[in-house]
Amino acid sequence: MELIQQLINGVSLGSIYALIALGYTMVYGIVKLINFAHGDVFMVGSFVGFYSITVLDLSFVPALLISMTVCALFGVLIERIAYKPLRNATRIAALITAIGVSLLIEYGFIYVRGAQPEAYPNDVLPTDKFDIFGVSINSQSILIFGVAVVLMIILQIIVHKTKIGKAMRAVSFDADAAKLMGINVNNTISATFAIGSALAGAAGVIFGIYYIKIEPLMGVLPGLKAFVAAVLGGIGIIPGAMVGGLLLGVIEALVSAAGYSLWRDAVAFVVLILILIFMPQGLFGKNKKEKV
Amino acid sequence: MKKKKLAGAFLSLSLAAGMLAGCSGSGSSDKSSGDGDTIKIGVNLELSGGVASYGQSIAEGLELATEEINKEGIDGKKIKLIKVDNKSEASEATSGAIKLTSQDQVAAIVGAATSTNSIAQVQIAQDNKVPVISPSGTSPEITFSKDKLNDYIFRTSFIDPFQGTVAANFASKEIKAKSAAIYIDSASDYSKGLAAAFKEQFEKNGGKIVAEEAYIAKDTDFRSTLTRLKSAKPDFIFLPGYYEEAGLIVKQARETGLDVPFMGGDGWDSPKLVEIAGAKALNNTFITNHYSSGDPDEKIQNFVSAFKAKYKDKSPDAFNALGYDTGYFLADAIKRAGSADSTKIKEALEKTKNLELVTGTFTLDEKHNPIKSATILEFKEGKQVFNTKINP
Numbered sequence: 001m002e003l004i005q006q007l008i009n010g011v012s013l014g015s016i017y018a019l020i021a022l023g024y025t026m027v028y029g030i031v032k033l034i035n036f037a038h039g040d041v042f043m044v045g046s047f048v049g050f051y052s053i054t055v056l057d058l059s060f061v062p063a064l065l066i067s068m069t070v071c072a073l074f075g076v077l078i079e080r081i082a083y084k085p086l087r088n089a090t091r092i093a094a095l096i097t098a099i100g101v102s103l104l105i106e107y108g109f110i111y112v113r114g115a116q117p118e119a120y121p122n123d124v125l126p127t128d129k130f131d132i133f134g135v136s137i138n139s140q141s142i143l144i145f146g147v148a149v150v151l152m153i154i155l156q157i158i159v160h161k162t163k164i165g166k167a168m169r170a171v172s173f174d175a176d177a178a179k180l181m182g183i184n185v186n187n188t189i190s191a192t193f194a195i196g197s198a199l200a201g202a203a204g205v206i207f208g209i210y211y212i213k214i215e216p217l218m219g220v221l222p223g224l225k226a227f228v229a230a231v232l233g234g235i236g237i238i239p240g241a242m243v244g245g246l247l248l249g250v251i252e253a254l255v256s257a258a259g260y261s262l263w264r265d266a267v268a269f270v271v272l273i274l275i276l277i278f279m280p281q282g283l284f285g286k287n288k289k290e291k292v
Numbered sequence: 293m294k295k296k297k298l299a300g301a302f303l304s305l306s307l308a309a310g311m312l313a314g315c316s317g318s319g320s321s322d323k324s325s326g327d328g329d330t331i332k333i334g335v336n337l338e339l340s341g342g343v344a345s346y347g348q349s350i351a352e353g354l355e356l357a358t359e360e361i362n363k364e365g366i367d368g369k370k371i372k373l374i375k376v377d378n379k380s381e382a383s384e385a386t387s388g389a390i391k392l393t394s395q396d397q398v399a400a401i402v403g404a405a406t407s408t409n410s411i412a413q414v415q416i417a418q419d420n421k422v423p424v425i426s427p428s429g430t431s432p433e434i435t436f437s438k439d440k441l442n443d444y445i446f447r448t449s450f451i452d453p454f455q456g457t458v459a460a461n462f463a464s465k466e467i468k469a470k471s472a473a474i475y476i477d478s479a480s481d482y483s484k485g486l487a488a489a490f491k492e493q494f495e496k497n498g499g500k501i502v503a504e505e506a507y508i509a510k511d512t513d514f515r516s517t518l519t520r521l522k523s524a525k526p527d528f529i530f531l532p533g534y535y536e537e538a539g540l541i542v543k544q545a546r547e548t549g550l551d552v553p554f555m556g557g558d559g560w561d562s563p564k565l566v567e568i569a570g571a572k573a574l575n576n577t578f579i580t581n582h583y584s585s586g587d588p589d590e591k592i593q594n595f596v597s598a599f600k601a602k603y604k605d606k607s608p609d610a611f612n613a614l615g616y617d618t619g620y621f622l623a624d625a626i627k628r629a630g631s632a633d634s635t636k637i638k639e640a641l642e643k644t645k646n647l648e649l650v651t652g653t654f655t656l657d658e659k660h661n662p663i664k665s666a667t668i669l670e671f672k673e674g675k676q677v678f679n680t681k682i683n684p
Binding site for chain 1: 508
């Protein structure tokens with residue numbers, strides 16, 4: 001019974017990682033850029049949700065939508081200001097810029113509002129507890145998992161069934177060829193950032209409701225964990241991010257369950273290193289041969 | 293080319309100016325702390341950052357005390373507080389202490405709120421011979437480390453082993469717990485100190501420690517460890533951490549169905565704890581603390597009403613009380629020293645005896661720790677309720 005309880009603990013933690021990882025994976029899939037500022041967009045989303053609920057007195061759904069919209073705009077802004085001018089620069093330059101943007105957001109935010117934590121109100125969503133054969137499931141865990149799955153399905157539909165999704169796939173395949181075919185590459189990339197950031201915003205609000213405490217540096221560790229999750233599933237692959245996130249959550253829960261809670265974060269990064277050594281394309285990745 | 297030269301000239305000029313300013317600053321230094329009728333007191337507190345709520349509360353209490361003391365003054369002199377914000381980080385606490393001793397030439401320093409940040413100031417205070425009073429640093433290491441007394445360091449609060457011992461006695465005698473689990477913050481000396489004392493006393497009382505777990509500060513998900521703790525079936529859980537994590541742990545414990553009493557130390561004392569955990573989850577939890585605003589003692593009630601008058605009817609918490617007491621603790625020593633000289637203040641502080649303050653009657657022991665009573669509070673629907681007072 002305890003093991004099942006731990007698996008449930010792991011899945012709800014993993015759902016948050018999965019939601020953040022979806023954004024990482026999308027951006028990487030299109031522009032081959034690891035957007036390290038993604039975890040901070042998640043943090044901003046969490047605060048936007050917090051202020052929507054406490055200051056504007058809104059309920060869960062409007063707060064979620066506002067947060068997703070603000071984060072989408074914020075993501076596009078970051079892309080236009082920081083990454084677009086470096087589109088043709090080396091990959092390492094873009095990567096270092098991403099780290100810089102991340103630190104800028106974190107400490108800019110602390111400069112504006114201070115580093116003190118905030119607590120989400122406890123009654124945004126009901127917390128019903130279901131006891132099934134001695135295993136207790138929180139209604140919020142089910143909600144988190146549900147939202148993560150629904151958003152992933154919507155994302156799959158956008159990427160595979162819509163015109164902008166087709167453009168995204170074309171740009172990810174070959175940006176220059178896509179441009180020659182009349183696809184507006186810049187707008188496509190902006191759309192990618194908008195969608196990815198909106199997902200981070202949603203994750204932020206859900207995180208706040210589930211874990212109550214939010215603070216300006218809250219995006220750092222979940223951001224890195226989500227990156228591990230994305231790599232684990234195969235970076236650039238949407239279902240891979242989902243599976244990677246859930247798997248990482250479960251691994252962490254099991255490590256704690258075995259009595260090694262202090263090793264939890266370390267194990268997550270050991271997983272990253274092992275994956276990069278033995279399966280660099282990730283669980284869902286295909287081994288692509290490059291033409292020379 | 294021209295531009296570059298100009299910039300270079302500007303740079304060297306500004307460098308030279310900086311050096312000159314530095315020279316004149318240190319040139320005019322003399323050992324007198326404060327000029328004429330002011331006594332300069334440094335305040336090195338957590339005004340922002342992770343435990344900002346402690347620092348701000350102490351500052352409020354200290355300001356109230358200073359205001360009251362300055363009505364008459366000490367031998368005609370008024371106290372002037374010079375504040376630095378250590379951002380809840382040890383390195384910032386160290387540089388704050390350097391600034392206060394070398395640049396501002398203060399007579400004494402009040403701060404910091406946490407043990408770690410107080411320890412960060414020890415060496416500077418010892419080297420400069422400036423007394424430091426930590427209002428709420430409870431680690432024994434602050435005043436006495438490596439078998440050596442840090443003779444310029446004092447504190448207003450009691451020490452960790454005392455809180456842990458009181459908690460263990462409360463668990464075995466009042467709660468009648470036979471078994472207990474300990475859940476500590478592995479990165480905090482404070483948490484470890486309380487836990488060690490608790491374990492020793494609880495086992496001495498005939499109880500059994502059935503599980504020991506640890507977390508790292510800033511963690512947010514404790515469900516896996518709590519599930520593990522639940523299966524160990526303890527009667528009582530001792531959780532000596534700070535309010536951010538303690539709040540989350542209690543909330544998640546109740547969600548996991550872990551309904552046993554929890555107990556913590558003064559690190560839980562913050563309004564944020566109730567916001568994070570929720571009032572209902574906190575029922576059946578206890579803390580050891582320095583004082584309770586619900587204590588009927590006259591001295592305490594006078595302080596409560598003075599505090600409410602100054603801060604918009606806010607009820608003072610323990611950190612407010614400790615900040616307030618630190619002000620009077622220091623003022624009493626300055627009065628007895630008859631001067632604002634750092635070394636004389638230090639000698640007077642050491643001789644403090646039977647000083648009646650809000651958090652108890654102070655007598656300093658040879659390790660610079662005040663001997664005074666501890667209060668046990670219980671959370672009832674999010675409110676701290678005075679449970680009992682325990683003398684050393």
